[in-house]
Structure formats: C-alpha cells, structure tokens
Amino acid sequence: MRNVDLDLLQTFIAVAQLGSLSAAAARLHVTQGGVSQRIKRLENFFGCQLIERDARGSTLTVQGHTLLPEARRLISANERLFEMMSAYVAPEKVRIGVPFDLVGTHFPPILRAFVKRYPAVDVAMVSGASLVLMEGLARGEMDMVLCQTPVTEPESTGERLSVERLVWLSVGKAHEMRPLPVCMVTERCIFREMLFERLDREQIPWRIVFDNASIEATTAMVRTEMAVTAWLTSTIPEGLNILDARSGLPDLGDFAIELHFAKGEPSAAALALGGLIRDYYRVETQLVHAIRRVGT
Numbered sequence: 001m002r003n004v005d006l007d008l009l010q011t012f013i014a015v016a017q018l019g020s021l022s023a024a025a026a027r028l029h030v031t032q033g034g035v036s037q038r039i040k041r042l043e044n045f046f047g048c049q050l051i052e053r054d055a056r057g058s059t060l061t062v063q064g065h066t067l068l069p070e071a072r073r074l075i076s077a078n079e080r081l082f083e084m085m086s087a088y089v090a091p092e093k094v095r096i097g098v099p100f101d102l103v104g105t106h107f108p109p110i111l112r113a114f115v116k117r118y119p120a121v122d123v124a125m126v127s128g129a130s131l132v133l134m135e136g137l138a139r140g141e142m143d144m145v146l147c148q149t150p151v152t153e154p155e156s157t158g159e160r161l162s163v164e165r166l167v168w169l170s171v172g173k174a175h176e177m178r179p180l181p182v183c184m185v186t187e188r189c190i191f192r193e194m195l196f197e198r199l200d201r202e203q204i205p206w207r208i209v210f211d212n213a214s215i216e217a218t219t220a221m222v223r224t225e226m227a228v229t230a231w232l233t234s235t236i237p238e239g240l241n242i243l244d245a246r247s248g249l250p251d252l253g254d255f256a257i258e259l260h261f262a263k264g265e266p267s268a269a270a271l272a273l274g275g276l277i278r279d280y281y282r283v284e285t286q287l288v289h290a291i292r293r294v295g296t
Contacts, residue, residue, distance in 0.1 A: 004045060006078055009071040011038040012050060016068050019057045093122040094269040097133035097145040100185050100215055101235040102257070107146070110280050114273050121269045129188040137262055143270045144261050146277065148190050148232070151254045158258030161281035164232040166191055166252040168243040172225035175247050179205035183227035185218050187211040191230050191255070198250035232257075234284070257281065 014024035015035065025032040043050050050064040060068065098107050103125070111123065126136065130147035137145045149156050151163055174181060180199065184192055199206045209227040212218060219237045221227045228243070230252055236242065243249055259277055261270060 002045075004074070005041070006075060008038050008042040008045070009075055011035055012042055012064075013068065013071055013075065015039060015051060015058055016060055016064065019059070021053070021058055091120055091122045092267065092269045093124060094144070094267065094273055095124045095126065095142045096273065097126045097128060097136060097142045097147075099130050099133065099146065099148055099190075100127050101231055102146060102148075103127045104215065105235045106257075106280070106284075110273075110276055113276050113280075117276075118269065118272055121272075123273070129186045130190040131188045132186075134260065137260055140262060142262065143267065144259065144274060147258055147260060148255045149258055150190075150194060151256050153256075156256070156258060158260040159278075160256050160258050161278065162257045162285050163254050164234055164257065166194070166230055166255050167233055167236075168228055168230055168247065168249050168252065169222055169236060169240040170225075170228040170243050170247070171223055171239070171241060174222070174225045175228050175243055175249060179207040180249075181209045181227040182206050183209045183218050183221040183229050184211055185215060185229075191252075194252060195230050198252060202250045204249070 011024065011028060014027050015021060018024050018027065021035045021039075022032050025035045028035065039051055046063070046067070048063045049061050050067060051058050052061055107125070111125070114121075114123065126133065126142060128136070130145075130149065133142070133145045134147055136142050146161075147158065149158070168175065182195070196206065210217065210221055215237075218229055219240070222229050222240055228249075229240075232255060233242075245251070259274060261274070266274070
C-alpha cells in the first residue's frame with residue numbers, strides 16, 4: 001500500500017500558494033533547500049513534475065494543478081479527523097444492580113431524574129435477585145447495588161433507605177389450597193427463606209409452582225388463581241390482593257431496601273446517582289408516614 005506523506009503535501013500547498021520556495025520555507029520554518037528536497041520527494045512519489053522553477057519564482061505544472069485541490073482536501077480531512085478524535089471524551093459510566101421488583105416500580109423516577117441532570121453519563125442497569133446482585137458487586141461487576149434484606153439481618157453493611165412489609169398476594173381462593181402453591185420470581189429470591197420458614201413453623205404444607213425469573217410470569221400465575229406469591233407493599237401489581245391474618249397464612253415481617261457501593265472510592269457518577277436514590281426514598285418514606293397519620 002502506497003501512502004502519501006502529508007508533510008510533503010503541506011509543503012507543496014505552501015509553494016503553490018506563495019509562488020516561491022523561499023517564501024514557503026519561511027512559512028514552514030525550514031530551509032529553502034529543505035523545501036526543495038520535499039518537493040523533489042513528492043515528484044518522485046508521483047513520478048511527474050509538479051513545479052517549474054525560473055527566475056520569476058515557482059509555478060505549477062499541469063500535474064501540479066491537478067494535485068492541488070486534492071491535496072487541500074486530504075489535508076483538510078486529516079485536520080477534521082484529528083479535531084474530532086482529540087475532542088472526543090468517552091462518557092462516564094455508572095453500573096447499578098436493581099432487584100427485579102424494583103426495576104419497574106421504584107427505579108424509573110430515579111433514572112429519569114439522573115438522566116435529566118447528568119445527560120453525559122451512561123447508566124448500565126443490571127436486574128436480578130438481591131443475592132445475585134450482591135455477589136456481582138463483590139466481584140467488581142457493578143459500582144453500586146440496591147438490594148432487599150431482612151431487617152433482622154445482623155451483618156448487613158449497606159445504607160438502609162426504607163423498611164417495608166412483605167405481604168402475601170393472591171386472587172380468588174388460591175391461598176386455601178394445600179399444599180399451598182407458591183410462585184416466586186426466582187429461585188434465588190431473598191424472600192424465600194423467610195417465607196418457607198414461616199410456613200413450616202405454622203405447619204402449612206407448600207409446594208413451588210414455578211421459579212421463573214420473570215415479574216410478568218409470576219403476576220400471571222397469581223392472576224389466574226394458580227398460586228400465591230409475596231412482594232413488598234410498594235411493588236404490588238394492579239389486580240393482586242393483599243392477604244391479611246384472616247387468610248390463615250403467617251405474617252412475613254419487614255424487609256429493608258439498602259444501598260451498597262463497591263469497595264474503594266465511588267466515582268462522581270456513582271455518588272451522584274446515590275444521592276438521587278436517597279432523595280427518592282426520603283420523599284417516599286415521608287409520604288408513607290403522612291398517609292399513616294391521616295389514616296389514624
């Protein structure tokens with residue numbers, strides 16, 4: 001592959017514009033002999049004479065006139081490419097893990113606020129079970145994680161944002177079936193251990209109907225009266241009924257929503273997103289408390 005030397009083209013353009021080797025040498029800060037050598041090298045490259053020299057100066061040959069506009073376009077394209085690439089700055093990126101049931105309920109307003117305030121930052125969101133997300137955080141796959149954990153968890157190192165009730169959900173009389181048909185979003189669901197421990201303690205036989213890793217599939221199973229499930233109160237889909245103590249099913253207790261950062265110093269983007277997450281839960285907690293006061 002034959003590549004033309006851009007320095008030679010720039011020297012040729014300067015001679016063509018100024019009509020003099022000495023004037024071109026002064027502009028390019030080289031000797032007149034240096035300019036003459038560059039023109040000779042360019043002529044050897046193309047195999048033709050580009051400039052005629054006489055006592056009045058330097059003029060372009062027919063081949064020189066043909067080359068000049070193409071040389072200018074090539075130099076201009078080179079400058080544009082350099083400016084474009086040198087000005088490019090890779091966008092800052094923040095990676096966050098969000099539990100399945102919070103992706104479509106709690107997180108959208110947080111994400112909208114962040115994108116509006118920090119449009120140059122890319123957000124990579126990973127959805128999954130809280131346990132799986134925390135494992136990914138430990139491996140360095142994410143910068144931060146929202147997760148759910150029992151309020152009785154003694155070793156939690158996260159920042160507690162809110163506390164919610166875990167409730168049974170059903171449609172029709174699915175909760176009266178025995179063994180109790182239970183549908184969970186995923187086999188790694190953080191709610192499973194407490195749920196089955198409470199059922200066993202109350203000596204209520206149960207069976208898993210479907211572990212599916214899908215909010216939509218779990219909702220469909222419950223709506224068609226094939227199973228019951230358990231979700232936090234703020235994430236309940238429309239059309240599913242909360243079961244109280246009269247259902248005969250045990251109380252499931254409270255779960256905390258926590259914010260965890262990866263080890264090391266968080267990036268500015270992670271800190272900014274963390275601030276908006278805190279603001280969201282602070283407002284939501286205040287609303288819940290206000291509603292409870294009105295209700296009493």
